Amino acid sequence: MINVLDELIERGYIKQYTHEEETRKLLGEKKITFYIGFDPTADSLHVGHFLALMLMAHMQKAGHRPIVLMGGGTAMVGDPTGKTDMRKMLTREEIEHNVQCIKKQMSRFIDFSDGKAILANNADWLMNLNYINFLREVGVHFSVNKMLTAECFKQRMEKGLSFLEFNYMLMQGYDFFELNKKYDCVMELGGDDQWSNMIAGVELIRRKENKPAYAMTCSLLTNSEGKKMGKTENGALWLDPEKTTPYDFYQYWRNVNDSDVGKCLAMLTFLPMDEVKRLSALKDKEINEAKKVLAYEVTKLVHGEEAAKKSAAASEALFGQGSNMENVPMVTITADMANAQILDVLVYTKILPSKGEGRRLIQQGGLTLNDVKVDDFTRVLTSEDFKDGFVMIKKGKKKFYKLSIE
Structure with a gap:
């Protein structure tokens, strides 16, 4: 049996593990339940989330069961990771609206039929917590000294870190603990910027329950200069066609730097790696053919085949030899x-x-x-x-x- 970990490594997803050898053995011998969390701070997912969904989809194709955890509770607090200032506080109504919008987008990437995946919301257990009990049962397992060494907090210490945000790590750790109890979830996956928060959950389960738990992070989608991809002059590259049109979405990938084509093909499409390597090896003008494949495949996954065909036709009409202008936005x-x-x-x-x-x-x-x-x-x-x-x-x-x- 092929170990999905080998495919994930070959495609460039995996950045670091809590327990590398145990993780390899686990994924090679068992079908596990794992989770990735998504805080509904907007009414659409963006390209950064898309990378996490692709990671989740590869795991599901290998027979592992994903839990999509919507952060209806943690979004009330706000994750300080990567933020220079405190995030705008959302109301319950705004968060619930965002949750419903994002749920619709999820089903394009993850198969929820017949219990193959679970959709959960941490508001179900976080919103009614007894604060004193939470401190006694969970807070006692966290060292403030150790928490302050985490990158997500260190970046904010000079500008100011609210006690509200300081609780986020405990809440994310508690999410893993709850999912472990409810669904026998043994692994958390997420972006590498979540490493400190993910370790918190692993250690909480191992200390409190004396059970194995694991975390594995995904490389962030960055270009050859180390900058996050998915940023446009109008802001984020959204998966919602009302926020970023399929044509603009297609054009973004059609115009990536030559040096980024291979990485994007490997991480954002399901093309076989032999084909990814062939396309990535193209040089000079020929690399444009690889970019067309990249743009088409990513747009097809996010917006469907018809939208991908129309976007490709419009692009060809404007920049190639085509003459059909019907599909220009x-x-x-x-x-x-x-x-x-x-x-x-x-x-x-x-x-x-x-x-x-x-x-x-x-x-x-x-x-x-x-x-x-x-x-x-x-x-x-x-x-x-x-x-x-x-x-x-x-x-x-x-x-x-x-x-x-x-």
Whole structure:
């Protein structure tokens, strides 16, 4: 039997373990239950979550049972990891709304049928905890001295770390403890930035229950310069098509650096590794073929095959030899905006994040209407601009939009 750990290592997922040899033996000999936590701080998942979902999907394909843990309780506190300031506190209603939105996205990646996966929410046990009992039963197993050495806390000590956030590690550790009792969950997976929190759960189970428990972290998705991938000029690269269109999603992966293609193919698609290696070895202009495969495969996983085909066709029409412009993203404005300044229109349609960004783009010669460069900040749309019922907007070198009137 092939050990899923070997595949995960080959694809570049695994960063570190709590117990490497025990983990290898466990995954090679048994079918286990494991979990990954997702705090619902927004109403959509983003690319960072997608990497965790891919890790979970590989484990499920190998026969292991995943628990998707929604952080309905921990989101009330906020994870200080990687944050320079305290996160905005959400209401219960906001969190529940986010949970429901994210649940819909999960089923595209994880098979929940016939008990093959479990969807849990830590609000079920965290929201009604007795504080004194929690301190006596859980807090007693945590050393404050040791907690203060954790990276997630060290980064915030100078600016200020609230006691609210200081509790997050205990809560995440307690999540693992509860899942272990309820579902015999023996392993937590997560991003490498969660290492300290994950160790807390492993040690809590081993000390309190005298049972084996394990944690394994995934490498964060970074580019060749060590910066997190998935950031765009408009913010995060979301999995929700209303926040990031399938076309923009496709174009992001179509335009990754040559040096990042292999990593993305290995970690964000299910292509066999022999094919990943073949595509990654392409050089110069040929690497563009690998980028097309990457963009298509990732978009297909997130948005479905039809959206991937339309995005690929639109990209080919604009940058290749194609001529079908039907799939270029269409944005609409109301009739009363048809004679407004172009910068106002582009901010309204969210093609531009701000008028300041639009002015910089115009100064750099990066904005065109119907193949004519815009060089005037006060340029006004007119009825003559709407040829064939729409205006073709080009932003930068590779972003195209069709602008029409409702």
